[in-house]
Amino acid sequence: VQLQASGGGLVQAGGSLRLSCAASGRTFTSYSYATGWFRQAPGKEREFVAAITWGGRSIDYADSVKGRFTISRDNAKNMVYLQMSSLKPEDTAVYYCAADTSYATMRYGGADYWGKGTQVTVSS
Numbered sequence: 001v002q003l004q005a006s007g008g009g010l011v012q013a014g015g016s017l018r019l020s021c022a023a024s025g026r027t028f029t030s031y032s033y034a035t036g037w038f039r040q041a042p043g044k045e046r047e048f049v050a051a052i053t054w055g056g057r058s059i060d061y062a063d064s065v066k067g068r069f070t071i072s073r074d075n076a077k078n079m080v081y082l083q084m085s086s087l088k089p090e091d092t093a094v095y096y097c098a099a100d101t102s103y104a105t106m107r108y109g110g111a112d113y114w115g116k117g118t119q120v121t122v123s124s
Contacts, residue, residue: 001025001033003115005097010121011087019082021097021115034103035073035080036111039093039120049095050082051107060107065091087122094119 007019021035036051050071051060059071070083080097094117100106 001027001099001113003097003099003113005095005115005118008095008118008120010123013087013089013122013124015087015122016083016085017087017120019084019095019097019118019120021080021082023078023080023099031101033099033101034106035097035099036106037071037080037082037095037097038109039091039095040117041093046096046109048107048109051103052080053103058103084120087120089122089124092120092122
């Protein structure tokens, strides 16, 4: 499974961005992968942002992004999205998408598959 995140950039506080994660690989289309987004700011540990099960019935967010970020997926296109609104300078980080057949494993940072990150910078 290969994951490629995109959509990062520089935005002013209060602005919006939509991140995309393109998944590929034969196994991704054969199994029900849970997917999620994590982020890592300079000098800090990687932290959980949002997660969604294959069918979208379970969604989870970090408290710091609840009400501002929305995770979604389009299984027909093998895409996962993170719509980010009301961005704050503290949202500045490299954002990574992750996937695993186990939602719990992925949710707590143990995913088997990780994409290269995309930089999000929020200016004040």
